[in-house]
Amino acid sequence: MNSENVIVRLNEVEKEFDGVKVVKKLSLDIKEGEFLTLLGPSGCGKTTTLRMIAGFSEATSGEIMLEGVDVSGLKPNERNVNTVFQNYALFPHMNVEDNIAFGLVEKKVPKAEIKERVSEMIKLVQLEGLEKRKPAQMSGGQKQRVAIARALINKPRVLLLDEPLGALDLKLRKQMQLELKHLQQKLGITFVYVTHDQEEALTMSDRIAVMHEGVMEQIGTPDEVYNHPKTKFVASFVGESNILESYVRSVDGDLLHIDLEAGKAALHAKGFGVEEMIYICVRPENVKLSETPVEHFSIRGKVIEHIFAGSVVKTEVELLTGQILKVASHPNDDHVEVGKRVYVHWRPKDAIIVHTVEEQIYNVIEQTTEKLYKEMEGVDEGED
Amino acid sequence: MKETEKTFLKKSRKIKNNPWSVVYACLVYIFLYMPIAVVIAFSFNTSRMNVVFEGFTFDWYISMWSNTLLMQAFKNTLIVAFVSTLLSTFLGTLCAVGLNRFEFKLKSLISTSLYIPIVIPELVFAIAMLILFTSVNISMNMATLIISHVTFSMPFVVITVRSRMAGFDKSIEEAAHDLGANELHTFTRVILPMIAPGVLSGAMLALTLSLDDVVVSFFTAGPDSQTLPLRILSMVKKGVSPDVNALSTLIIIGSVLLLVSTTLIQNKLEKEG
Ligand SMILES: Nc1ncnc2c1ncn2[C@@H]1O[C@H](COP(=O)(O)OP(=O)(O)O)[C@@H](O)[C@H]1O
Ligand SMILES: [Mg+2]
Numbered sequence: 001m002n003s004e005n006v007i008v009r010l011n012e013v014e015k016e017f018d019g020v021k022v023v024k025k026l027s028l029d030i031k032e033g034e035f036l037t038l039l040g041p042s043g044c045g046k047t048t049t050l051r052m053i054a055g056f057s058e059a060t061s062g063e064i065m066l067e068g069v070d071v072s073g074l075k076p077n078e079r080n081v082n083t084v085f086q087n088y089a090l091f092p093h094m095n096v097e098d099n100i101a102f103g104l105v106e107k108k109v110p111k112a113e114i115k116e117r118v119s120e121m122i123k124l125v126q127l128e129g130l131e132k133r134k135p136a137q138m139s140g141g142q143k144q145r146v147a148i149a150r151a152l153i154n155k156p157r158v159l160l161l162d163e164p165l166g167a168l169d170l171k172l173r174k175q176m177q178l179e180l181k182h183l184q185q186k187l188g189i190t191f192v193y194v195t196h197d198q199e200e201a202l203t204m205s206d207r208i209a210v211m212h213e214g215v216m217e218q219i220g221t222p223d224e225v226y227n228h229p230k231t232k233f234v235a236s237f238v239g240e241s242n243i244l245e246s247y248v249r250s251v252d253g254d255l256l257h258i259d260l261e262a263g264k265a266a267l268h269a270k271g272f273g274v275e276e277m278i279y280i281c282v283r284p285e286n287v288k289l290s291e292t293p294v295e296h297f298s299i300r301g302k303v304i305e306h307i308f309a310g311s312v313v314k315t316e317v318e319l320l321t322g323q324i325l326k327v328a329s330h331p332n333d334d335h336v337e338v339g340k341r342v343y344v345h346w347r348p349k350d351a352i353i354v355h356t357v358e359e360q361i362y363n364v365i366e367q368t369t370e371k372l373y374k375e376m377e378g379v380d381e382g383e384d
Numbered sequence: 385m386k387e388t389e390k391t392f393l394k395k396s397r398k399i400k401n402n403p404w405s406v407v408y409a410c411l412v413y414i415f416l417y418m419p420i421a422v423v424i425a426f427s428f429n430t431s432r433m434n435v436v437f438e439g440f441t442f443d444w445y446i447s448m449w450s451n452t453l454l455m456q457a458f459k460n461t462l463i464v465a466f467v468s469t470l471l472s473t474f475l476g477t478l479c480a481v482g483l484n485r486f487e488f489k490l491k492s493l494i495s496t497s498l499y500i501p502i503v504i505p506e507l508v509f510a511i512a513m514l515i516l517f518t519s520v521n522i523s524m525n526m527a528t529l530i531i532s533h534v535t536f537s538m539p540f541v542v543i544t545v546r547s548r549m550a551g552f553d554k555s556i557e558e559a560a561h562d563l564g565a566n567e568l569h570t571f572t573r574v575i576l577p578m579i580a581p582g583v584l585s586g587a588m589l590a591l592t593l594s595l596d597d598v599v600v601s602f603f604t605a606g607p608d609s610q611t612l613p614l615r616i617l618s619m620v621k622k623g624v625s626p627d628v629n630a631l632s633t634l635i636i637i638g639s640v641l642l643l644v645s646t647t648l649i650q651n652k653l654e655k656e657g
Binding site (some may be wrong): 056 | 555563567574577578
């Protein structure tokens with residue numbers, strides 16, 4: 001990556017609250033003009049990360065660089081970034097115009113220019129006619145637009161958005177997702193966007209950083225994150241997935257023959273040895289059902305139910321081991337009757353290996369030693 | 385939904401039409417306002433005695449201005465009320481903002497201890513102030529009186545302002561910082577306008593508390609700083625002269641005007657907020 005167009009750099013950033021690490025060794029380069037999403041379940045440290053970039057809280061360790069400058073110790077108003085808050089945080093006593101103008105008034109921009117730029121912004125976020133409204137007299141979507149305009153008018157290099165659409169209903173949210181994306185493309189401003197909604201992340205982002213318990217597990221384009229999840233968590237959090245435990249039975253070029261509890265299967269992968277234990281992830285839309293056995297596969301199950309969910313049919317198949325497999329197919333496809341026995345298979349290239357057990361054990365060992373180290377340090381201090 | 389609304393409307397209309405409810409309401413008002421009406425009536429009484437109404441006169445409204453003791457007490461009351469209201473509103477608002485803003489050790493202890501002047505009996509509080517002042521050899525004067533009034537009225541300001549702030553989203557302050565406002569501007573442009581209605585009601589409370597205080601003033605006022613309530617109290621034995629009624633009537637009119645205007649201002653602030 002060209003370091004010139006990195007606009008935000010996080011280098012091994014950590015944050016502790018009362019001795020509990022909520023962000024762990026986070027390193028991340030955000031490129032100029034990109035739409036980067038921090039995706040993860042509630043409580044994984046997304047807001048905390050955003051607040052450190054904005055300057056509302058200081059990192060416990062590590063460094064944060066904005067436009068190549070270390071910003072530790074700089075106040076929010078000394079950083080060329082602006083934030084759109086989770087609950088809008090509009091000033092309730094000011095009307096739309098005054099809310100939007102707030103930042104420019106602080107910068108002592110001449111009145112005529114403020115007026116012009118505010119009306120430009122109001123046009124940009126389509127709030128014409130509501131200039132004199134107070135926040136209490138507006139809908140959630142409108143308030144959100146004011147919050148975005150209020151931040152954008154300061155021409156920040158980076159706009160930070162913390163679940164900005166979280167409070168809106170589904171339909172409005174979908175519409176605002178597209179609008180925000182278009183706005184970002186039009187203005188070319190870097191967006192750092194926080195959400196726990198994987199669909200939203202996949203729709204809007206140039207790149208997604210998936211966070212889990214304070215750790216960034218993967219960063220990549222929506223395609224990479226969805227189709228090539230690196231860890232079990234990413235595979236299960238982003239999109240629907242079937243995660244299966246298996247052992248390598250034999251290696252045949254880049255075709256790996258594996259044993260699942262429920263039967264034999266195969267996939268494309270390199271660098272694995274016989275007897276190695278691996279987790280594989282297969283997306284529901286890649287699972288195929290047939291009434292006759294398929295080469296390399298011997299997994300059998302029974303169709304439990306079909307759920308028609310508009311554009312897809314979601315099918316549940318119970319394997320002989322009792323495990324439930326999720327299958328998705330097109331409504332126009334032929335569907336095996338409920339209760340019938342089927343053979344399960346997939347194209348070998350459609351299964352992905354996620355986070356092998358060795359790696360997991362390694363992680364556990366690493367974490368435990370770190371903890372032990374800390375405790376030993378604690379004992380030393382106690383003796384002093 | 386519509387059904388219940390209709391029946392509700394019907395019911396409320398029924399209550400209005402019920403003659404007993406009107407009688408009841410009248411009785412309540414008579415009970416509340418009779419004493420005030422009596423004071424106003426007797427301020428126009430020609431007799432010196434507040435017992436029978438003999439004839440109508442405006443004399444007391446003229447003679448009260450030459451009653452120097454009464455006028456001096458009235459002046460003291462106004463000075464004390466004005467200064468102590470300003471001080472307690474200022475200190476109380478700062479205190480509330482600080483308590484809302486910062487997290488620190490003993491915070492809950494400090495915020496609970498603010499209630500002490502409110503809950504302990506006024507007499508105990510007054511004697512405590514007296515002991516405090518005498519133990520450091522301060523003789524009672526206007527300043528001790530004002531300090532005492534600030535002490536008992538400030539907690540009320542803190543409470544009203546804090547309750548006003550309780551519902552606020554903390555990120556509003558952060559938004560102001562984010563948009564380039566320093567601490568001072570964040571306070572003057574964002575926080576203060578938002579808490580203004582609370583500050584105003586706090587100030588009104590402080591003002592009324594100070595205006596009609598007897599117990600604390602009795603112990604902490606010096607000979608030169610007797611307030612109107614104390615003056616009237618001392619007149620009770622000899623009989624309260626009708627010019628007190630006249631002055632009281634003026635004070636009642638003043639209070640009503642003040643109440644109406646603050647309500648109007650508050651409504652305006654609420655609409656803006
Ligand atoms: N000011 C704070 N003090 C203590 N713990 C906090 C504070 N802010 C956040 N946390 C904790 O840090 C973790 C991550 O929080 P947060 O970054 O808000 O998560 P997210 O935005 O991903 O839902 C949570 O467990 C939360 O309880
Ligand atoms: Mg959050």
